[in-house]
Amino acid sequence: MQFLLLAVVTMTAIIAGTNWIAEDVAEDEAVAEARNTTVVLANSVALPAMDRRLLRAQAGAIDRFRDLTEQGLLIDNPETVRINVWLADGTLVFSDLGALSGAPFELSSDHRRVLREGGTGYAVADEDDPENAGTNFDEQLVRVYTPLVVDDQPVLFEAYFSLDRIEQRREEILAPFRWITIGSLAGLLVIVTPILWLLTRRLTRAGEERERLLVHAADASDAERRRIARDLHDGVVQDIAGTTFSVTALSRDPAVPEPARQTLDGAGDSLRDSLRALRSLLAEIHPPDLHADGLEPALNDLVAPAANAGIQASVDVSGIEGASDASVALVWRVAQEAVRNALRHSDATTVAVTVHSVDSRLRLEVVDDGVGFDPAVSGPDRYGLKGLRSLVKDIGGEIDVISAPGAGTTVRMEVAQQ
Structure with missing residues (x-):
């Protein structure tokens, strides 16, 4: 129609x-x-x-x-x-x-x-x-x-x-041309309209197929992340946790000589640090509760490594009750990439992650006070965000990266709440 x-x-x-x-x-x-x-x-x-x-x-x-x-x-x-x-x-x-x-x-x-x-x-x-x-x-x-x-x-x-x-x-001269024009255009309408409809239908189907493939790829990625996180949690993490308990118990045995006890305490501390790092990695790979109520804890786990890097990180989430799981997942993916870049490349002292509801849309902002960069110049640290642009756009969202050398970086993303 x-x-x-x-x-x-x-x-x-x-x-x-x-x-x-x-x-x-x-x-x-x-x-x-x-x-x-x-x-x-x-x-x-x-x-x-x-x-x-x-x-x-x-x-x-x-x-x-x-x-x-x-x-x-x-x-x-x-x-x-x-x-x-x-x-x-x-x-x-x-x-x-x-x-x-x-x-x-x-x-x-x-x-x-x-x-x-x-x-x-x-x-x-x-x-x-x-x-x-x-x-x-x-x-x-x-x-x-x-x-x-x-x-x-x-x-x-x-x-x-x-x-x-x-x-x-003038009307006598114009009348034949008027009917010729109307007749020609009417004929053209009859011929061209089905062709335009067919071409547009094909383009629509191609767009729908592309969106379906992107969603399928995202779902497949989520499934693979869940599998990896589950395997790590049920395997390596449990093994390290058990080893940590055994080493700690052994170091407290009165029969263990002092030099050996000190060695065991150091090994226990190292194992506990590794266990915390693995748990942070698990949260980064796939948070266990990626929905509206679980977004803030997931983001806190995401920025937890900032303390080890000497970076002050903060998370502020409000007004997202009732947000769909798909929107929350997209917010988390973009936040994950932005925080990862900030921790690895920005030399920042502070990183702030905020998620709010604005006019029935979720707005994510990840702001750091680091060295910044020129958005017009490509770099290996920007490939992840570039890969997310297409997905955000296809879901109807908007993403923008604001930065300049020496002025820090702001990653802002908006997507429908439902």
């Missing part, structure tokens, strides 16, 4: 644009016909009836010109409303309104231009112009004029046309 709607909107816009262009073209063509009609009437009807006596505005010559041309200029051409013949000095030597014949007027600049350069001129008739006194303006008129030469003297032949008739002619 949305493709059909888009196609209809597009077709409407194209039709409107095409119609607007076609109207201008049709109007130009209608005016061009009026210009051509004026030139034909001037040369085939008016010019043969002109002579020197007409140019001198002699009464008999004017009457004779009217008798010779009235049929051809006005009666046989219903588009023609009025006729004027001008001299270069502005004298109206002939007008179909007899009272104006022989009267002097001021030629317009365009009249003079056409007399000088040739061609045709076009202007809307103004009823306030003195040469239009007595003209019937029940409908708007346009004036079209072209030059002639009579006995080596330039004159200007001018015909008045009804603007309504020109508009009518």
